[in-house]
Amino acid sequence: MGIKGFIETSFLDWPGKICAVLFLPYCNLRCPYCHNHELVLHPDRFSDFPWDTIQQRLEVLRNWLDGVCITGGEPTLHSDLPELLDRIHGLGLAVKLDTNGTHPEMLEFLISQKLVDYLAMDIKGPLDQKSYGRSAGVRISIPEIKKSMEFILSGRVAGEFRTTVVPEWHTAPVLAQMALELKEAPKWTHQAFNPAQPLDPALRVERGHGFERAANKANGS
Ligand code: SF4
Structure with a gap:
């Protein structure tokens, strides 16, 4: 599959845990606010991290780490994702998987094989074609998407839902609608859309959050 990024220790990517982070290439979505779009559109611009190197570092760090986040x-x-997760478990480390939830059949396999300890699934917007497709x-x-949500909602795997909030789209009524649809969720977190380098240049800066606009003004930009 090619592992395109490796962070040895992160306090942010698995809340409450210390984890390493592996970045895998390609995505089937084109979220206009995506800030990882180089990895989505041009993964060939990044070298691969050899698994042997990653394994050596994880073995050194494993007493400090709770697990590994796959994002x-x-x-x-990636059809060889199960093999990667199995290798990580073989090192005695737990696995958190970030997903957009568009491949429930892969999630079903991973969960049935107990290869995922924590699932973080993006929820892009209200569960209707128009809103979701825009995000x-x-x-x-x-x-x-609903099939994938059910893994977390049913408790088959520990997890949470995450939404990147774009102020122009995720207005108060929209977030209220999403809250209703996610009322059974164990956890729903919001992350601020970063207007600095989105996939769609039309979303840059002027459509960011108020605090980001204020920061840009303070910087004279
Ligand atoms: S934000 Fe996530 S789901 Fe959307 S295009 Fe980027 S990597 Fe894919």
Whole structure:
């Protein structure tokens, strides 16, 4: 699959845990606010981290780490993802998987094989075709998204839902609608859209959060 990024220790990517982070290439979505779009559109511009090197570092660090976060891009696109997660478990480390939830069949396999300890799934917007498609940048199968949500909602795997909030789209009524749809969720976190380098240049700076606009003004930009 090619591992395109490796952070040895992070306090941010798995709340409450210390984890390493592996970045996998490619994604089937084109979220206009995506800040990892180089990894999505041009992964060939990044060298691969050899697994042997990663394994050596994880072995050195494993007494400090709780686990490894697998992110991207969209990790579930890779048919050899189960093998990677199995290797990480073989090192005695837990696995957190970040996903956009578009491949429930891969999630079903990973969860049934107990290869995922924590699942963080993006929820892009209200569960209707128009809203979701706008945030995802492509047409989305809402039934597939709901299937993936069910893994967390049913408690089959520990996890949470995450939404990147773009103020122009995720207005108070929209967030209220999403809150209703996620009322059974164990956890729903919001992250601020970063207007600095989004996939869609039209979303830059002027459509960011108020505090970011204020910071830009303070910097004279
Ligand atoms: S799901 Fe969207 S935000 Fe996440 S990597 Fe893919 S395009 Fe980027």
